[in-house]
Amino acid sequence: MGFQNAHLAKSFSAAKLAKTNLFESPQMFCDVYGLESGQAQKPHAHSEATKFYFVLEGRGMFLVGGERRELGPGELAFALPGEEHGVENHTGERLVLLVAMAPNPNRG
């Protein structure tokens, strides 16, 4: 068990999307992603996991299962197992996401 603060935990990198883990268990991980303007997570899929992106700050262009949509704070995109998903910060402002995936592929 524990507590976390997504706004204190968030980070950014000039090199690429920055991931900060908030917690993890075998069942799930939960990260904060920080994306500078122009940064992206390329479209990919997880064969056995469900994942969501939830927008905390800024706006991004999300691709899920072949559909593109711009989302802002309070909006969420989710991908079921095998569904392609990705996000791009197409704006001039920073984008901050809460991201959870289940099960956790990094821990059996």
Place this chain on the structure above:
Amino acid sequence: MGFQNAHLAKSFSAAKLAKTNLFESPQMFCDVYGLESGQAQKPHAHSEATKFYFVLEGRGMFLVGGERRELGPGELAFALPGEEHGVENHTGERLVLLVAMAPNPNRG
């Protein structure tokens, strides 16, 4: 796959904590909880699931694994399998939470 808006989806009930499902799969469910002043989710545990509460609006008193803490927007409490957890809206304002649990006990 799909998209959701937690702020449009949230709901409240004078009778008790209101849960709105944003999406679910066998691996995970994701809900928005709306708690009027004084409403609570009583402490309980899930023997096989990891769960988190993430505060979207308002403030609440969270109990996780024997520790009590007041959390506000951007803060998160998580409980591993078997760990007791609950939340009470001890304030005079509404409390809105993003809640995810993995795996989803409602769907094998």
